[in-house]
Amino acid sequence: MKNILIVEDDKALAEGIVLVLQQDGFVFRCCHSAKEARKMLETESFDLVLLDINLPDGSGLDICRRLRKEGRNDPVIFLTALDTELHEVTGFQAGADDYITKPFSLAVLRERVMAALRRAERYQSAEDSVTLLKEGPFTADLEKQSFYRGDEEVFLSKTEQKLLITLMRNKNMVLGRETLMEKVWGNDGDFVDENALSVSIKRLRDKLEEDPRNPRYIQTVYGIGYRFQAD
Numbered sequence: 001m002k003n004i005l006i007v008e009d010d011k012a013l014a015e016g017i018v019l020v021l022q023q024d025g026f027v028f029r030c031c032h033s034a035k036e037a038r039k040m041l042e043t044e045s046f047d048l049v050l051l052d053i054n055l056p057d058g059s060g061l062d063i064c065r066r067l068r069k070e071g072r073n074d075p076v077i078f079l080t081a082l083d084t085e086l087h088e089v090t091g092f093q094a095g096a097d098d099y100i101t102k103p104f105s106l107a108v109l110r111e112r113v114m115a116a117l118r119r120a121e122r123y124q125s126a127e128d129s130v131t132l133l134k135e136g137p138f139t140a141d142l143e144k145q146s147f148y149r150g151d152e153e154v155f156l157s158k159t160e161q162k163l164l165i166t167l168m169r170n171k172n173m174v175l176g177r178e179t180l181m182e183k184v185w186g187n188d189g190d191f192v193d194e195n196a197l198s199v200s201i202k203r204l205r206d207k208l209e210e211d212p213r214n215p216r217y218i219q220t221v222y223g224i225g226y227r228f229q230a231d
Contacts, residue, residue: 002047002117006030007037007063008079009056017050020106021113034058041067042224043176046074048116053080053091061094068095071172075116079104135168135230136217138208149208159184160204167218167228176225201226 004021008014009032018028029044031037034055041049041063049067053060064076075097080087083101091099097116100109133140139148145161147154156164166183167175175183181197201220205212219227 002026003044004028004113005037005040005044005046005049007034007049007055007060008032008052009054010052013079016106017109020110024110024114032056034060034063037063038066041074042174043178045072045170045175045179047120048113049074049076050113051076051078051096053078053082053087061090064091064094064096070174071170073120075120077112077116079109133165133168135171135228138164138168138217140165140168154207156204156207159200160207163200163204164208167226171228171230174221174224174227180225 002025004026006014006017006028008017008030011032014030014032018030022028029040029046031040032055034057037051037055037060051060051063060078060080064078067074067076076095077098077100078091078096079100079102080091081102082088082091088099088101097119098112100112131141131143133142137150140161141147142165147156147161147164162184163180166180177194177197181194184197184200201218202212205215205218209215209217217229219229221227
């Protein structure tokens with residue numbers, strides 16, 4: 001199921017969007033302020049973000065810019081009353097995938113959402129076709145399932161492999177614990193002891209970091225999750 005975040009201070013509009021799109025089996029998170037949106041985006045990744053620009057305590061433009069600065073590719077569609085050409089250009093320059101001005105047809109919104117998700121899936125398919133990842137001193141040969149630190153091969157368990165690949169593919173991005181568990185263990189993540197993630201991170205650091213107690217690459221973001229810090 002696709003996970004969609006709606007950031008909209010008009011609660012009636014947010015409810016209308018959910019009503020129209022829930023028939024497609026999407027899962028929704030809704031918030032009504034920039035502060036709430038930033039908190040959710042720090043702990044979760046989304047298949048799509050529907051983002052108002054004029055929020056009571058900030059700008060959706062700043063939220064989108066921050067996502068792109070962190071290297072995140074969550075598709076963003078702006079929903080806004082700002083309808084001049086300059087506003088639209090500014091939205092796309094901030095990193096938006098689409099820009100829809102209010103008032104709009106919910107039926108048209110649905111089609112724009114579906115189109116954005118299709119583009120994201122094509123991007124993900126292209127990313128998945130990459131067989132060699134290189135970040136910092138680490139190389140992951142996905143075709144051969146071989147992993148190296150410099151010229152030295154490092155032998156990782158299947159869980160450690162999935163964890164490292166997920167972190168490298170999302171370099172410089174903070175991944176929440178729940179997101180990582182879903183990526184690594186899939187649907188079984190709901191039945192895995194949360195301590196398993198901490199144990200796997202420790203083992204990965206022991207094998208990859210020069211000083212596992214003071215990790216340079218696999219960093220803890222306290223209260224949220226982990227980040228692979230690329231050079």
